[in-house]
Amino acid sequence: MLPTWLTEEYLQPRLRAYYKDDGLKVLKIWAKPATGKGENFVGIMTRIHVDYQLGDGSEQKKSFIVKQALPEDVPQAKVFFEYDLYTREMDMYEFVLPKLKELLAEAGLVGKLTADAIAVDRQYSTMILEDLAPYKYVNADRVKMLDLAHTKLTVEMLAKFHAAAIILKQRHPELLTKCFSTHFFSRDKKAYTEVYLGIFKVFLKFINGHPNLKQSYGAKLEKLWPHIMEYGARVYDVAEGELQTLNHGDCWTTNIMFQYDEAGIPQTVVAIDFQFSNCTSPANDLHYFFTTSLREEVRNKEPELVEHHYNTLKANLERFSYQGMFPSLQEYQLQFERRRFMSLMAHLFKPFMIYNGSEETSDFSSLYKETPEGLRFQKSVYESEVVLRSATKLLAILDSKGLLDLQ
Known part of the structure; x- marks a missing residue:
């Protein structure tokens, strides 16, 4: 309509x-x-x-x-309004993305970054955007997730976005208004606390339903549960001397679109949906993307993908004759490692992202609320071998690094 x-x-x-x-x-x-x-x-x-x-x-x-x-009477709308999601995305399309496009062109980094905004209307909280379908941009399969070719292209696109945003922050800091310091775990906001505590509880129920996982991690995760919002917030804190830039904030399969050649090989990639963009370490974009969107065999290549992002980001900044602070590869790897808790927080949403069953919901709260519809949906979503394998592997990694213990 x-x-x-x-x-x-x-x-x-x-x-x-x-x-x-x-x-x-x-x-x-x-x-x-x-x-x-x-x-x-x-x-x-x-x-x-x-x-x-x-x-x-x-x-x-x-x-x-x-x-x-969303209309204000939709239950989840109050969550999104509290976190300035609509203002933020309108700011992105009206001011930030056109400026990033201009900066990339100046550095000779050609290729489309996203859809153009035809109009941004704050009265109606609406944006009219270019349709990418006629350019033959399509989403990859969120259920099958991404192979190495798709992943490398996306990592390069993020490195382009992150580099242009570092320059934007230097030259036009006024464009990155206060809504860009807001994120899921902002300590001064409340609505996402219910979402994350609820969705973590669903995850815990799944872990406790598998005796081996329960034995290894159940008690630790129970203890961790009350602290996840603070640990999540720490992931977004950027210390003096750490790299900081504008992140996409929600980079997963459905928010990226590819163009393919005749042989079905992805050639170019664009990002869409910028309502969660925020200023933090670029490592957060990588953790979120790697956790939610990569096939298992590609996920195993994490160290080389981090290095690929680092090298591409560095090369892009050199094209801008960037003079600012930039970490060594080893420092960057440490900055990435310091944010590994992000992979657990992203994994809470992964079962819903790759779900392919018949149980449908259009209500966001079904992801975490104990309503009859919610419980049915959650049970169906977690009946997945892929989710079980993915969670088992992730928890083993986090546990070996001490990240399931209280910090």
């Missing part, structure tokens, strides 16, 4: 400004939902089709993505 205010009269001046054509006339608009059920808990996405005539008389048909904030 089109919002009632999204009319030809509304869209015409915005398309004129975007295409720099004062003679452009919008002839017709119609719409389809842009995502399937359960694919987007944070906003409403609609694909609109627009017929318009250019100033020179020629006619065009194009599609755009309209992304709206």
Whole structure:
């Protein structure tokens, strides 16, 4: 359904400004939902089709993505409003991403970073974005997760984004307003505490349902449970001398899109969905991405992927003639290691991200609340060999590093 205010009269001046054509006339608009059920808990996405005539008389048909904030009466909306998610994403598309695009072009780092914003409307908490489908950008399979070729491309894209953002922070610090210091574990916010404590409890129930895992980790995880928000917050704290930049903040399979060649090999990648972007260590983006989106055999290549990100980031910054502080590889590896708790926090969402069963939900709270629908959904999501293998491996790593003990 089109919002009632999204009319030809509304869209015409915005398309004129975007295409720099004062003679452009919008002839017709119609719409389809842009995502399937359960694919987007944070906003409403609609694909609109627009017929318009250019100033020179020629006619065009194009599609755009309209992304709206959830209505305030939707239960999870209050969580997203408290964390400035909508303001933040509008700031990203209106101010930050266009500036990053400009900086990358200046350094000769070509290629698309994301979809352009045609219009950002704060009155309606709405963005009208370029539709990437006509450029043949598609999502990879979130259930199968990513192979090495997809992973390396994404790591390179993140290194490009992180490098441009380091320069942005130097030259235009005013663009990174206070909402960019907010994250899931912000100590002055409350709503995500319920989400994380709830979802950790679901994870604990799953661990306790497997005798071997319960014996090895059950008691430790029980003790850890009350402290996870503080440990999560520490992951985002950046010490003096550590690398800090703007992160994507939610980099996983569904928020990245690829273009492929005839042989089905991914050639380019773009990022979408920037409502969780925040200023912290780039290592957080890597932990989150590696944990949620990589196939097992690729996950095993973590040390070389961290090194690949480091080398690409360094090379990109050299193209900007960057003069600021930059860590040695060993220092960067330590900064990555210091944030390993992030992999546990990201893993709490992984079963839902790679779920392929028939139990559906469109309610975000079903991920963590003990309602009949929630309990059914959680049980179904955790009945997965992949999740069991992934959790077993992750807990062994975290335990061997002492991260399941109280800090």
